Amino acid sequence: MFARETITEDTWDDLETALITADFGPTITEEVIDSLRADVDRFRTDDPRDLQRMLRERLEERFAQYDPTLNLKERPAVVLVVGVNGVGKTTTIGKFAKFLTVRGQSVIVGAADTFRAAAVEQLATWAERGGASIIKPEREGQDPASVAFQTVAAAQQQGISMCLIDTAGRLQTKGGLMDELSKVRRVIEKQAPVSEVLLVLDATTGQNGVSQAEAFIEHAGVTGLVITKLDGSAKGGFVLAVQERTGLPIKLIGQGEGIDDLTGFTGHVFVQQLVG
Numbered sequence: 497m498f499a500r501e502t503i504t505e506d507t508w509d510d511l512e513t514a515l516i517t518a519d520f521g522p523t524i525t526e527e528v529i530d531s532l533r534a535d536v537d538r539f540r541t542d543d544p545r546d547l548q549r550m551l552r553e554r555l556e557e558r559f560a561q562y563d564p565t566l567n568l569k570e571r572p573a574v575v576l577v578v579g580v581n582g583v584g585k586t587t588t589i590g591k592f593a594k595f596l597t598v599r600g601q602s603v604i605v606g607a608a609d610t611f612r613a614a615a616v617e618q619l620a621t622w623a624e625r626g627g628a629s630i631i632k633p634e635r636e637g638q639d640p641a642s643v644a645f646q647t648v649a650a651a652q653q654q655g656i657s658m659c660l661i662d663t664a665g666r667l668q669t670k671g672g673l674m675d676e677l678s679k680v681r682r683v684i685e686k687q688a689p690v691s692e693v694l695l696v697l698d699a700t701t702g703q704n705g706v707s708q709a710e711a712f713i714e715h716a717g718v719t720g721l722v723i724t725k726l727d728g729s730a731k732g733g734f735v736l737a738v739q740e741r742t743g744l745p746i747k748l749i750g751q752g753e754g755i756d757d758l759t760g761f762t763g764h765v766f767v768q769q770l771v772g
């Protein structure tokens with residue numbers, strides 16, 4: 497598209513297809529194309545390389561509306577990780593622990609998803625890989641809020657700087673889940689403020705995944721998003737669509753199943769990768 501001699505009607509058709517295929521969604525696609533057509537007219541250019549540069553600028557402007565900075569100033573900084581089943585919460589916590597430990601932080605993880613013993617063991621494995629200690633429930637089905645409480649208490653007693661709390665992903669009834677989460681939060685806040693509530697979304701589920709997570713967005717006080725499985729999916733546009741749809745900034749992205757496959761989010765870098 498950008499390597500052609502000139503900008504033609506085919507260029508616009510191809511650009512539209514590319515943006516839709518990358519999961520920007522129809523609204524962003526239309527707005528971006530309309531504004532690029534206006535720019536191309538205004539600057540009287542027919543050079544596809546100008547179009548590529550202008551596309552980069554348009555997307556960067558939109559990303560710049562959101563601040564991806566993690567708020568981890570409190571000690572301990574308590575981070576609740578929420579999201580529906582299978583989106584990559586446990587994996588993300590392991591990767592995030594590693595992300596923080598290599599930056600000199602000490603990390604403790606709380607297994608507040610207490611309903612599946614296997615889930616607790618999976619989290620323990622990831623915590624170990626990430627260099628974090630872990631607080632596990634004493635028995636299956638223990639009140640998640642009490643595990644969260646013990647985790648924050650352990651962080652305070654041991655002077656650990658970061659506290660990552662894994663929560664249940666089941667979408668039982670919306671009411672039940674939200675009651676559970678608000679109890680976890682209330683109990684934590686008796687000891688320490690909650691610095692971040694990160695909602696994990698799977699890029700491969702696209703806009704459907706956002707609908708499934710709506711209850712969290714409405715009721716869990718989410719402060720930022722983590723987008724997982726961005727590797728191997730050509731769905732980078734989802735990253736912008738999801739920010740604009742939820743009004744929430746993306747703070748971390750997962751691009752693989754390995755412990756090091758989590759990075760902070762920089763709109764500028766992301767657009768460079770996406771547009772070239």
Ligand SMILES: Nc1nc2c(ncn2[C@@H]2O[C@H](COP(=O)(O)OP(=O)(O)OP(=O)(O)O)[C@@H](O)[C@H]2O)c(=O)[nH]1
Pocket residue numbers: 579580581582583584585586587588615664665666724725726727750751752753757
């Ligand atoms: N390719 C890829 N796979 C990922 C990524 N993040 C997680 N996964 C995979 O997604 C699957 C589910 O990850 P989990 O961390 O178990 O998801 P979860 O949300 O904790 O799941 P539940 O505990 O069942 O709610 C695993 O097979 C992970 O390896 C990623 O960034 N890229």
